[in-house]
Amino acid sequence: MADTELAYMSAHEALDLFRRKKLSPVEHMQAMVARAAEVEPKVNALTNTYFDQALAQAAKAEAKYASAKRTRALEGLAIGIKDESFIKGLPTTNGSLAMKDFVADTTSPVNAQILAAGGIMHCRTATPEFSCTVTTHSKLWGVTRNPWNLSLSPGGSSGGSAASLASGTSALCTGSDIAGSIRIPASTCGLYGLKPTFGRNPADSPFNLDQYAVDGALARTAKDMILLQNVMCGPHKNDMVSLRPKLRIPTDVQPIKGWKIAYSPNLGFYEVSEDVRRNTEAALDVFRSAGAIVEEVDIGWSADILDGALAHLEHLFGGSLRELVDSDPDIFMPYTRALVDGGRASNAARFLQAGEIANKMYGEISKIFARYRLLICPTTALESVPADCDGVSDEVRINGKKVHPLTGWIMTPPFNMLNHCPVVSAPSGRAKSGVPTGIQIVGHTYRDADVCRAALAYEDIRGSEFAKLESRPDFRG
Template sequence: MTKTELAYLPAYKSLEMFKAKTLSPVEHIEALIDRASAVEPKVNAFTNTYFDEAMDKARLAEKKYAAGKPTRKLEGLGIGIKDESEIRGLPTTNGSLAMKDYVATHTSPVNERILRAGGIVHARTATPEFSCTVTTNSKLWGITRNPWNPELSPGGSSGGSSASLASGTSALCSGSDIGGSIRIPASTCGLYGLKPTFGRNPADSPFNLDQYAVDGPLARTAKDMILLQNVMCGPHKDDMVSLRPKLSISSKLQPIKGWKIAYSPNLGFYEISDDVRRNTEEALDTFRDAGAVVEQVDIGWTEDILAGAMQHLEHLFGGSLAELVNENPKTFMPYTRALVDGATTSNAAKFLEAGEIANRMYSELSKVFAKYRLLICPTTALPSVPADSDGVSTQIFINGQRVHPLHGWILTVPFNMLCRCPVVSAPSGFGQSGVPTGIQIVGHTYRDQDVCRAALAYEAVRGEGFASPEKIPKMR
């Protein structure tokens, strides 16, 4: 097996080989570092790297496996951590010049669990400034590119994580999702990504209290996604909204024969490209091959629901950044300033209305869920957008129609509004640009196990290795 093949090996298989002593954590971390040296100058998925420290930890893990000592759930795996959450004593920049010298004084709950599970943090992954947009570029770190087509974006805000996984420079990666920031990059890079139920995974204050915002896993396989989710999840002493008891999701393949699945091609109002529509419909056949019954439905949503989402995001997210940004606006990216500008016109009535809109949306979706176990729809309306898109001034067209540059090409935001509905994004095919497309598998409230079970069944028919060294173009 070549180093490149080792770099793309599913995380669960690497762990199996560690235990069988046919692969060592040292060889694994070396393969990730070697791959990064080849592709990072082009992809730009990483911010700070810790390769020497990672090799030291890999040697310690190697000794444990060699001696047959008990090992932890992620022992020896190279994990890319989004440069948004914190690890005590290490920089956390949030992709912003304003935080380029900040060193964390505590460790975020999900990172604490990854480290305690034996994960080796070899790199931090790039994010747009304060995760404020759905592509990944910043003044501090520059543009992160999609390994499938460097002219296009790997999505955002967890775009560094998705680009790293797709280019074979991490075994697993963390992400966070406040408007699609796990699912969008999973879709654009051919990965699996879970937006868990709000509260399923603990988070830092104050965004642990924002029901739109969750931390979650990104991976190249559904089984790897579940592996990392099971490490992240469960109640935490510092997060009063974290759910108890812990929900451990089975990674064993279970049938979905006879499940009734609803399909919405556009959630009622999005413009959808031909590539995405075709690939989504082919993905539905995969579920039918797995024994499910799939039927098209009309949810009844209209485009005005997105105004509710922006009222929520501007009020809380924009408001949280206002003081910092207003001190020196020119330091910040246009997308950050736009979010803060929205906060200046926000008020309690608008924020309350956002909640009322979400409740109306759920009253419509609940009618669908009365008959169906899952809902499937595209993750994005286009495979991707230009890598330098900023979500503010970039012109985005679908089928000749101009759409909003931030939320007009993503179908993820409605499920942040319906925050108790878990969602998996799974790969569905490729667009003409060579960039992958994805589907969202949406579950009933709190039924994280359903969406993960469906993802495993889908992958069992479709096969693993969507993002693999045989498929990813050589980065020049």
């Protein structure tokens, strides 16, 4: 089998072949290492790499499969881990010159669970500085590009993870999501990404206590996304808000016939491109063909809810990064300084107002959920923005109308405000630029299994974005 086919093989298929001794974890890892040598100069999705160590670990996994010993859920798979969480004894840079020499003395809970399940961390994946924006570039690591169109961004802040998966340089990848940082890159790179219910996956202090923030999985297929999520989730001794009992989500396709699904084309206030709108409506037809009943609804939201989201994020990032940025402002990216500057005006009243806005939003959407099992809307209002867009000074237009360069094209923050509503981003098609678009499948609070079941049923009919050679990225620019 060609290296490219191995590199794009689903995690589930690879595990099956490992167990049947039809494929070695070493061969699989070698294919992704070779793929990285080929595409990384173009894409720049990876930061620190550990290929030699990973190949040695893959050899141990191979021996384990050969001996017929019991193997673990991720045994021998190459997992790209976002360069913001910790692995004890190894660097974590958070995409910042301020952390270029930092070495972690602990391992983050989700990473510990991945490694305990036999996953092999072969690389760290790029993130914007401190995950402060929704494109992926930094002074430390440079610009990460979208494999489908190198002039455009893979999104952020988990952009390196998404670009790695779309490039075929990881089998699975981790991400985190505080304003859409899993779902945006999933959308722009043709992937599946889950923002789980807050607390479903354990996290590090202090962000484990921020209800906008969650860790989650990205993958090329819905089934693979669930595989990684089932490893990442569960209660943890160091995270008092991690939910128990552990939720195991089925990976088999189950019917959604008769499910009532609400559809909002713009959440009430976003300007949405024609490509995104067309692809979203095509995705709705897939759900209809699965027997679901899809109806357009008016949620009743307005653009001022984004002021609440920004107030929360500026308060949080401003408070956590202000001292660091003020010590040497010139080494930080403009988007980081802008977020910190916004936080300088923050106060308790403004922070509490963000919570009141979220409660009002939930009061409105709960009326929708009283009648429908799911809500579907686009993930982003535009397929992407230029790869080096900083979200501060760049001009972004949709349908000829100027929108906010950070919040105007992403339709994800409202569901971080509704922190207990799980969301899957699933691919919906491709725009004229060649870059994919996505839909958000939004569930009732704590109903992670519902959004994953819907994603599986959708993918079962639609097929995989990466199954055929001609449907994979061509790295044009």
